[in-house]
Amino acid sequence: MGREVSESCVDSVIIEMVSAYCNRFYVNKPDLAARRIEAIGYQVGLQLSESYTRILLVARYTMERPRFSDHLEAIKFICKDFWSELFKKQIDNLKTNHRGTFVLQDNRFRWLTRMSSDPSTANTDSSQDPSVATAENKSTQATSMHLYFPCGIIRGALSNLGIPCAVSADISNLPACELQLSVCFSITCMITR
Amino acid sequence: MAPVAPRSGDAVFANVERVNAELFTLTYGAIVRQLITDLEEVEEVNKQLDQMGYNIGIRLIDEFLAKSNVSRCVDFKETAEVIAKVGFKMFLGVTASVTNWDADGTSCSLVLEDNPLVDFVELPDTCQGLYYCNILSGVIRGALEMVSMKTEITWVRDMLRGDDAFELRVKLLKQVPEEYPYKDDE
Amino acid sequence: MIVCVAVVGHQNNPLYLQSFTEADDELKLHHIVQCSLDVIDERVNNPKKTGPTLNETFLGLLYPTENYKVYGYLTNTKVKFIFVTTDLDVRDADVRNFFRRFHSAYVDAVSNPFHVPGKKITSRTFAERVSTIVKSFGMSAAA
Numbered sequence: 001m002g003r004e005v006s007e008s009c010v011d012s013v014i015i016e017m018v019s020a021y022c023n024r025f026y027v028n029k030p031d032l033a034a035r036r037i038e039a040i041g042y043q044v045g046l047q048l049s050e051s052y053t054r055i056l057l058v059a060r061y062t063m064e065r066p067r068f069s070d071h072l073e074a075i076k077f078i079c080k081d082f083w084s085e086l087f088k089k090q091i092d093n094l095k096t097n098h099r100g101t102f103v104l105q106d107n108r109f110r111w112l113t114r115m116s117s118d119p120s121t122a123n124t125d126s127s128q129d130p131s132v133a134t135a136e137n138k139s140t141q142a143t144s145m146h147l148y149f150p151c152g153i154i155r156g157a158l159s160n161l162g163i164p165c166a167v168s169a170d171i172s173n174l175p176a177c178e179l180q181l182s183v184c185f186s187i188t189c190m191i192t193r
Numbered sequence: 194m195a196p197v198a199p200r201s202g203d204a205v206f207a208n209v210e211r212v213n214a215e216l217f218t219l220t221y222g223a224i225v226r227q228l229i230t231d232l233e234e235v236e237e238v239n240k241q242l243d244q245m246g247y248n249i250g251i252r253l254i255d256e257f258l259a260k261s262n263v264s265r266c267v268d269f270k271e272t273a274e275v276i277a278k279v280g281f282k283m284f285l286g287v288t289a290s291v292t293n294w295d296a297d298g299t300s301c302s303l304v305l306e307d308n309p310l311v312d313f314v315e316l317p318d319t320c321q322g323l324y325y326c327n328i329l330s331g332v333i334r335g336a337l338e339m340v341s342m343k344t345e346i347t348w349v350r351d352m353l354r355g356d357d358a359f360e361l362r363v364k365l366l367k368q369v370p371e372e373y374p375y376k377d378d379e
Numbered sequence: 380m381i382v383c384v385a386v387v388g389h390q391n392n393p394l395y396l397q398s399f400t401e402a403d404d405e406l407k408l409h410h411i412v413q414c415s416l417d418v419i420d421e422r423v424n425n426p427k428k429t430g431p432t433l434n435e436t437f438l439g440l441l442y443p444t445e446n447y448k449v450y451g452y453l454t455n456t457k458v459k460f461i462f463v464t465t466d467l468d469v470r471d472a473d474v475r476n477f478f479r480r481f482h483s484a485y486v487d488a489v490s491n492p493f494h495v496p497g498k499k500i501t502s503r504t505f506a507e508r509v510s511t512i513v514k515s516f517g518m519s520a521a522a
Contacts, residue, residue, distance in 0.1 A: 005309055006284045007210040008256055010217045012249045013328070017224050020245055025231060036227055043223040044216070046496055050486050051215060053455040057436060057482075067436055067455050074455075086216065160456045160496075162389065215490075222492025313490035315502050320493070 018146050034148045041152020049157035052085050074161040075102055082157060109177035143171060154179060202282025205261050214309045221310055225325060235322040246331020254336040269365045273301050276333060285309055300364040308359055316353045325353050330361055341369040381464045381513045383408040386485060388497055389457035391416055395500045399513055408463055415441045415449045415461055437475055452478040473517045484508040
């Protein structure tokens with residue numbers, strides 16, 4: 001299976017896309033830029049979920065592999081198989097409050113570890129100097145802009161698996177990343193005619 | 194004499210971090226589609242894709258030089274071969290061919306028969322003016338500018354428009370002498 | 380011979396519907412597809428608690444009519460594939476093989492960045508691939 005490209009191709013287009021939306025198309029409108037970046041991720045997530053659920057059927061299991069029977073199974077699919085296809089590793093920790101909130105924790109989020117080696121988005125050391133603090137603040141802002149893309153991917157994938165949700169990311173412990181899914185369980189009455 | 198540039202990027206490609214092309218293809222596709230929605234004019238989308246490519250190219254050249262063992266190319270002819278055989282292979286995993294040199298050796302065509310950017314892509318009728326792969330021409334232009342070659346790159350053939358291959362015409366406009374790489378006042 | 384294939388979205392919205400018959404029974408075929416959707420809903424919402432078909436993507440024979448047999452498949456993204464055949468003797472392996480190839484063609488079609496999710500699949504490539512898969516149905520060497 002599968003053709004491959006160098007990972008720097010993916011990194012480059014994502015970094016450039018985020019930069020184009022933040023610094024060229026929607027300067028001073030970070031909310032709009034964020035929404036567009038998230039939308040791009042959403043479309044990728046929709047498409048990847050079609051493809052990766054199929055890969056799961058074909059490559060790892062037989063056709064008899066069951067369909068996901070509930071939300072938890074679908075979310076586990078995201079944490080294991082989907083994440084592995086995307087980032088070559090699984091989610092490190094999955095927590096839930098059993099009321100529709102799930103927290104997915106990746107201790108070395110690939111896109112952040114690779115990005116922080118990029119000088120243009122490098123982190124500055126924390127310091128008392130206010131000007132450095134601003135730079136750090138800016139860098140955090142840039143990083144969080146990049147996170148709208150993977151958040152969109154996960155939202156797109158889950159919504160395509162029948163789980164409409166809101167996804168947000170917490171990166172207070174770089175390069176660890178916590179994605180919080182707030183699943184809006186929509187209850188539909190299925191009346192069979 | 195300068196060391197001979199590698200004739201193939203296979204070994205380089207085998208050594209870089211690689212990912213499934215699907216993520217790249219879908220991400221690029223989603224970006225193009227979002228650009229069409231946001232910028233409305235297809236012409237403007239072409240321009241922005243080229244600009245994005247340019248910005249990528251001026252950064253990627255460092256990675257290329259570092260990992261490919263290409264130290265310097267003797268001339269534009271060799272440069273074109275290196276782009277086609279090593280550059281394309283190292284990043285996209287495919288190889289282009291160089292053809293149609295003009296008499297004075299300053300313009301040639303890069304022909305790509307296999308292109309991971311367009312897997313799954315079918316252009317809708319409303320996007321007929323779109324150069325879907327315009328990011329590629331920007332990348333090449335940007336990368337070459339960093340090694341002191343100013344070029345102009347245009348699309349001659351495009352498989353999404355029904356041609357049998359992708360063909361980029363690369364025209365060398367000006368080669369800044371190596372000694373003064375940053376002096377460019379024209 | 381397969382006379383009709385359909386792709387139906389998770390809200391039972393038609394995404395692709397194609398007949399392969401010269402006879403003037405298109406409406407009838409579409410009606411059969413419609414009815415089989417009800418069978419799928421019924422099976423998915425009230426699965427028999429025993430048996431191997433629980434939660435399987437391959438739904439098997441949905442129902443036989445006098446002249447047709449209808450088979451179904453449900454992806455994890457809740458998209459249904461259905462085909463109607465006039466063959467009376469259909470091998471399970473052929474049906475599974477058909478859906479495996481069909482699923483692959485479907486994934487490629489919705490990977491087109493210009494495909495709008497939930498809207499009809501208009502891809503020419505997809506139509507051609509489907510037609511090839513339909514034509515080769517049952518032609519695989521006996522396993």
